[in-house]
Amino acid sequence: MNLGLKLISTMLLTLLVLMAPAQAKYASIVLDAETGEILYSRNADVKNYPASLTKMMTLYMAFDALEKGKLKIDQKLPVSKRAAGMAPSKLGLASGSTITTEDVIMSLVTKSANDAAVVMAEAIGGKETTFATMMTKQARKLGMSNTTFRNASGLPNRGQLSTARDMATLAKALMRDFPQYYGLFSTQSFSYKNRKYNNHNKLLASYQGTDGIKTGYTNASGFNLVASVLRNDRRLIGVVFGGKTGRSRDRHMKDILDKSFKQVGVTRVAKLPAVPKPNPLRESDVAELAPPPATPAPRPVLVNAASTAPAPGQIASLGTPTDLAVEETGNVSDNSWGIQVGAFSDYEPAKMAAAQAKAQITSHNDATQVHIQQVDKADGSLYRARLKGLDEVAARNACRELKEKRMSCVAVPPGLF
Numbered sequence: 001m002n003l004g005l006k007l008i009s010t011m012l013l014t015l016l017v018l019m020a021p022a023q024a025k026y027a028s029i030v031l032d033a034e035t036g037e038i039l040y041s042r043n044a045d046v047k048n049y050p051a052s053l054t055k056m057m058t059l060y061m062a063f064d065a066l067e068k069g070k071l072k073i074d075q076k077l078p079v080s081k082r083a084a085g086m087a088p089s090k091l092g093l094a095s096g097s098t099i100t101t102e103d104v105i106m107s108l109v110t111k112s113a114n115d116a117a118v119v120m121a122e123a124i125g126g127k128e129t130t131f132a133t134m135m136t137k138q139a140r141k142l143g144m145s146n147t148t149f150r151n152a153s154g155l156p157n158r159g160q161l162s163t164a165r166d167m168a169t170l171a172k173a174l175m176r177d178f179p180q181y182y183g184l185f186s187t188q189s190f191s192y193k194n195r196k197y198n199n200h201n202k203l204l205a206s207y208q209g210t211d212g213i214k215t216g217y218t219n220a221s222g223f224n225l226v227a228s229v230l231r232n233d234r235r236l237i238g239v240v241f242g243g244k245t246g247r248s249r250d251r252h253m254k255d256i257l258d259k260s261f262k263q264v265g266v267t268r269v270a271k272l273p274a275v276p277k278p279n280p281l282r283e284s285d286v287a288e289l290a291p292p293p294a295t296p297a298p299r300p301v302l303v304n305a306a307s308t309a310p311a312p313g314q315i316a317s318l319g320t321p322t323d324l325a326v327e328e329t330g331n332v333s334d335n336s337w338g339i340q341v342g343a344f345s346d347y348e349p350a351k352m353a354a355a356q357a358k359a360q361i362t363s364h365n366d367a368t369q370v371h372i373q374q375v376d377k378a379d380g381s382l383y384r385a386r387l388k389g390l391d392e393v394a395a396r397n398a399c400r401e402l403k404e405k406r407m408s409c410v411a412v413p414p415g416l417f
Contacts, residue, residue, distance in 0.1 A: 026222075026242040028252070029164040030260040033172055033228070033235040039260035040238075043164070047146055048241040050162040051216030052089075052112045053224050054154030056170050057135045058120055059108055062101070063178040064138075065124050066349065073348035075101045082128070083118035087155060090115040091192060102352070103192055105181075110190040111197040112215065114153040121152035128152055139166070142173045156218050164239040171213050171226050171237045180342060180349055183356045183407060185212030185228070202246070203227050207254050211405060215246075223249040229257055230406060231266045337395040338371065338388035338412045341402065347372065350383035358387055360405060361398050368398075386412060 027043035038044075065071040076098035084095040091113045093099060104120050107113040118128055125131030128151055135149040144166040150157040175182050188205065189198050203210040209231040216224035223243030229236050238257050243249025341357040344350040354370045361368065373384040390398060392411070399409035 026240075027164040028238070028240045028256060029168050030236055030238045030256050031168055032264065033175065033237050036172075039236065039263050040256045041164075043241075044239075045146060045163050045165055047161040047163055048224075049156070049160065049218060049221035050147075050154055050167065050241075051218045051221040051224050052154040053162070053167055053214055053216040053226055054149060054152065054160065055108045055112060055117055055216075056167070056174065056214050056226065057139065057149060058117050058152045059105065059181075060170065060174055060178070061124055061131070061135060061138065062105055062108075062120050063174075063181045066101070066181075067178070069346070071101050071123065073100070073102050073352055077101060077104060077119050077123045079115070079119055080122055083115050083122065086114040086118055086153065089113060091197075093119065105184065106187065106190040107192060107197070109184050109187055109214075110199040112200055114155060117151075117153040139170070142169055144169050154216055154218070156220055164241055167226050167239045168237050171228060171239075174213070175228070175235075180344070180353050182212070183360065183405070185214070186210075186405075187359070201225070201227070202250055203229075203253065206250070207257070217246070225249055225253055227253055227257065229261075231261060234261070234264055234266050235406075236260055236264075336388055337390045337392050337414060338368075338386050339390070339395050339398050339402075340384055340386045340410045340412050342385045342408055343375075344383050344385065345380065347374075347383050350385040354385040354387060357385070357402060357407065357409070360407065361387075361401055363394070363397060363401070367394075388412075 025043065025046055025048055027046050027048055028040065029038065029042075029044040030040040031038050062071065066073060077100070079093045079095055079097045079099060081095040084093050089112050091099075091107055091111065093115045099116065099119060101120075101123075104116045107116040108120070121128040121131035125134055132149045132151055135152070136147070139147045139149065144162070147162040147166045148159060150160040154160070174185075186204060187199060189196055191197070200215040201210075201212070203225075204212075207227075207229065209229040210227060211230060212228040213226045222241065223246050225238075225240050225243070227238045229238070236257060238253050238260070240249055240253050240256075243252065339357070342350065342353045344353070350372050351370065354372065358368055358370060367389045368387040369389045371386040371388045373386060375382040375384060387398070392413075395411040399411050402409040
């Protein structure tokens with residue numbers, strides 16, 4: 001009898017082990033973002049707990065809602081009792097309060113706030129469970145065949161699983177589908193209600209060329225990281241699941257990225273040459289800013305970290321400005337130069353893109369002013385995202401700096417403001 005009970009117990013235990021989901025198993029992958037070539041891979045299709053890497057999809061859904069006009073960047077989103085009750089990491093949002101879409105997005109990028117993730121989920125899906133179903137459906141559309149989402153935050157759930165390969169696919173999709181927002185992932189800190197929150201991704205400050213994307217951790221998942229690194233026009237995406245500590249995970253990520261960059265022949269980032277002061281204005285700049293005759297305007301897109309710069313004339317073919325919206329005080333008719341970083345069909349994305357570009361410029365940052373220029377056309381208004389308040393050399397230096405980060409930028413002479 002005892003032997004029979006032991007046999008049954010052993011069989012049940014074996015069955016439970018076989019049915020149990022993955023638990024903090026090591027997995028990794030490095031791929032070329034442009035070609036998709038796999039440069040390094042270990043257990044890339046083994047299912048693991050994504051933890052807060054989940055918020056990459058939450059952000060994908062948020063960016064999609066902004067693009068489709070379902071959310072506004074300055075919209076005040078309600079905080080439910082359920083959202084306020086989420087476990088840390090969190091902002092400490094109070095039930096019944098509100099928080100803007102922009103603050104939710106920035107808190108997810110930097111603080112990885114679980115309460116903010118639920119706020120976004122409920123704003124888009126009504127209920128977090130509905131939103132999780134939407135996330136999984138979107139994952140399938142993107143080709144993430146081994147990923148299932150059960151919540152918006154990545155807090156522990158036995159059914160919420162993904163793979164290193166799928167997370168690399170999601171990273172590529174964020175760059176490809178929302179280049180105007182991708183630059184947010186390089187934000188190193190975010191302030192909310194007089195508190196400053198630093199980005200959990202330490203590679204942003206310690207590994208040359210890193211501009212994203214997301215960390216994740218739970219006891220069951222171990223330390224996870226998706227990193228995107230650009231060097232000499234080669235962008236690699238690395239994913240690590242199941243690190244034993246944050247530091248060892250980061251060291252391992254740097255190691256596999258170093259090996260992968262050597263494999264593609266990139267060992268360091270080339271330094272930019274000194275910028276001569278051009279005089280007079282170069283013909284190439286005039287071509288970029290002058291509207292080509294009898295050419296219909298393409299749908300405007302801000303080109304950012306995952307895209308190439310627009311062809312000459314693309315940004316300029318937007319029509320004649322008939323109205324101006326200035327975000328900071330200043331005389332729009334002064335003699336200062338500026339830069340243009342994109343054009344949009346809606347005001348809020350243009351404002352956000354200009355503000356992000358301002359944050360990325362290390363020199364002359366205090367002198368620049370966000371300047372949104374409305375352009376009325378027969379098929380609707382467009383909004384040019386610009387910064388003004390620079391001299392000619394500073395404007396060209398700013399564009400060089402932004403282009404190094406794969407962001408579109410065109411120097412704009414005073415007469416075109």
